[in-house]
Amino acid sequence: MDRIYKILFSLTFSFLCLGIACAEDGSSLWLRYTSLDKTQVSSDTHSPTIAIARSELEHYGTLSSVKLVIDKGLPSEGFRIQAKGDGAEIRASQDIGLLYGAYALLRQQQTSGIRNLRSAPRFSLRLLNHWDNLDGSVERGYAGKSLWKWEEIDGQARKMSRGVEQRVVQYCRANASLGINGSVLNNVNASPKILSPAYLDKVAVLAAAMRPYGIRTFLSINFASPMALGETDTADPLDSRVQQWWSSKVSEIYARIPDFGGFLVKANSEGQPGPGDYGRTHADGANMLAAALEPYGGIVMWRSFVYGANHKGEDRVKQAVSEFLPMDGQFRRNVILQSKNGPLDFQPREPYAPIFDNIRQTPQMVEFQITQEYLGQSKHLVYLAPMWKEFFRFVSPHRLVGVAGVANIGDDPNYCGHPFSQANWYAFGRLSWDPSLSSACISQEWLMQTFSREEHFVASLSQLMEGSREDCVDYMMPLGLHHIFKFDHHYGPEPDGFRADYPIEWCPVYYHKADAQGIGFERSAKGTDAVAQYRRPYRKRYDSLRKCPKEYLLWFHHVDWDHPMRNGKTLWENLVAHYDRGVSQVKGYRSVWQQFESLVDSQRWQEVDHLLELQYRNAQEWREVCLGYWQKMKGE
Numbered sequence: 001m002d003r004i005y006k007i008l009f010s011l012t013f014s015f016l017c018l019g020i021a022c023a024e025d026g027s028s029l030w031l032r033y034t035s036l037d038k039t040q041v042s043s044d045t046h047s048p049t050i051a052i053a054r055s056e057l058e059h060y061g062t063l064s065s066v067k068l069v070i071d072k073g074l075p076s077e078g079f080r081i082q083a084k085g086d087g088a089e090i091r092a093s094q095d096i097g098l099l100y101g102a103y104a105l106l107r108q109q110q111t112s113g114i115r116n117l118r119s120a121p122r123f124s125l126r127l128l129n130h131w132d133n134l135d136g137s138v139e140r141g142y143a144g145k146s147l148w149k150w151e152e153i154d155g156q157a158r159k160m161s162r163g164v165e166q167r168v169v170q171y172c173r174a175n176a177s178l179g180i181n182g183s184v185l186n187n188v189n190a191s192p193k194i195l196s197p198a199y200l201d202k203v204a205v206l207a208a209a210m211r212p213y214g215i216r217t218f219l220s221i222n223f224a225s226p227m228a229l230g231e232t233d234t235a236d237p238l239d240s241r242v243q244q245w246w247s248s249k250v251s252e253i254y255a256r257i258p259d260f261g262g263f264l265v266k267a268n269s270e271g272q273p274g275p276g277d278y279g280r281t282h283a284d285g286a287n288m289l290a291a292a293l294e295p296y297g298g299i300v301m302w303r304s305f306v307y308g309a310n311h312k313g314e315d316r317v318k319q320a321v322s323e324f325l326p327m328d329g330q331f332r333r334n335v336i337l338q339s340k341n342g343p344l345d346f347q348p349r350e351p352y353a354p355i356f357d358n359i360r361q362t363p364q365m366v367e368f369q370i371t372q373e374y375l376g377q378s379k380h381l382v383y384l385a386p387m388w389k390e391f392f393r394f395v396s397p398h399r400l401v402g403v404a405g406v407a408n409i410g411d412d413p414n415y416c417g418h419p420f421s422q423a424n425w426y427a428f429g430r431l432s433w434d435p436s437l438s439s440a441c442i443s444q445e446w447l448m449q450t451f452s453r454e455e456h457f458v459a460s461l462s463q464l465m466e467g468s469r470e471d472c473v474d475y476m477m478p479l480g481l482h483h484i485f486k487f488d489h490h491y492g493p494e495p496d497g498f499r500a501d502y503p504i505e506w507c508p509v510y511y512h513k514a515d516a517q518g519i520g521f522e523r524s525a526k527g528t529d530a531v532a533q534y535r536r537p538y539r540k541r542y543d544s545l546r547k548c549p550k551e552y553l554l555w556f557h558h559v560d561w562d563h564p565m566r567n568g569k570t571l572w573e574n575l576v577a578h579y580d581r582g583v584s585q586v587k588g589y590r591s592v593w594q595q596f597e598s599l600v601d602s603q604r605w606q607e608v609d610h611l612l613e614l615q616y617r618n619a620q621e622w623r624e625v626c627l628g629y630w631q632k633m634k635g636e
């Protein structure tokens, strides 16, 4: 080749490489390791999982050597890191523990520096719940379409294309780096088709990709599947043909996926079929599925998010306890009751769900929502770890066998939509491994790995993130207000929301009950007595207008507009102050972010800058629309 062409070629090539190295579209998530190919990794055992641990450490480690050792004395899935000179040893009782240890070592490398560490997960089930539909859409998903590409199934093309595989592998790496060990692949509003052979083949392909990363596959099922697929004429759980159908379906699944985890079920809720359609109980339904799964070690996660069926007219937030308490003790051993953190529906703030106090004999899991359905979706920077930490202040992790998070992941280049929404996936994983970690510690780790280790940047952004959930509560629904969202899509305020053709439990006016006298939902003993479902001391505290914490005030009480609050100001003055505070906080986000333009790559910097402006405008809209409406209600 002509010399000049050679130079031009090599220049273009290096620019291209530079371009690739510097292009930051967020697709690397928090795994932005530099490839060094420096570390010698040794291990006496071999498996696909250990091969991944080796390769991650060999490529991205900074130490000269790392030894991987199986040590049966360590707790299940846990690991131990010991620094040794310019090397380290990772020990674990299983190969997945070695992989978790390898990622922990890489995290240390990017954050605190290598140090000795012993770690084991608090919960045995740490699952993402994907609300992915078979047409590729994602319910309450704000980051593109499903990663699973269900729509690519056309009878024979059951293999994932190369591109998809890489995205799925990156998803697996990210989860394993946090210790997430299960994935429910499809929407709780499940299509019966997921259980047909073509889809199960695809599920098996995904399961094979996830397996070496320690991620077990689960499916959401539609309770009426056998009937909907035209194979029975009933879905009655006590009918032996139905039971037989589920048993053989389960064996068909395990033939493809020997480590299949089990089923997640939304039954008799929001129009989904369930055992109630045949006069049977949730226990009857769950037990039928549990019996089919039991021989294989599979579990049923039965959701308690049930309202409007057997308890019409009862305060919606009471219905889960009313429905499930009488059944406690009737479930088979491999049934777990899965409940949202609050008794309503993933609001910016709810008191904890009292079902966690009431159910004593059935194992329970909490369901958090990582996708920000009610917290600004992928347009607002709202860091959710403080909200989840708040839940654990009331519900001890010891009461739970697992944690589920409704995923915020889609096929957008950065997986999560808003660059800062990645922090919620990250925080969910870290807290489901160790709920005692502080939310600030998690955000700092995440910032260092995702953006920059510069001290001032990490301190400022971590502080901003830490307050962002409270700011969101303030500009959307302060003092215990809830569910004032626009219909259906839930982005933006609609305090006058009422539709006669909708269940009343979907209408904002049902929740705030604003009138000339005051605002709020009376759930004390004087009202619906929802407080009675709480354990002491909360029951008494929430019941009392004087003692009720102000963040739950309008959740539990209908309060006069001019009611004097502890700070000497009226309720109305306090409401206005909260809305103002929320909006002015968000206004400040942008000035913080603008100080760091030089530290962040331009694509992500601009994206965040633009989104912060949108968030500010939406926060203003919340304040204006809500205060305007409350004023009208007050008669001003």
Ligand code: GCU
Residues within 6 Å of the ligand: 139, 140, 188, 189, 266, 270, 305, 345, 373
């Ligand atoms: C919310 C959400 C629905 C979802 C439901 C559930 O109501 O808006 O999209 O299906 O929760 O958790 O089942």
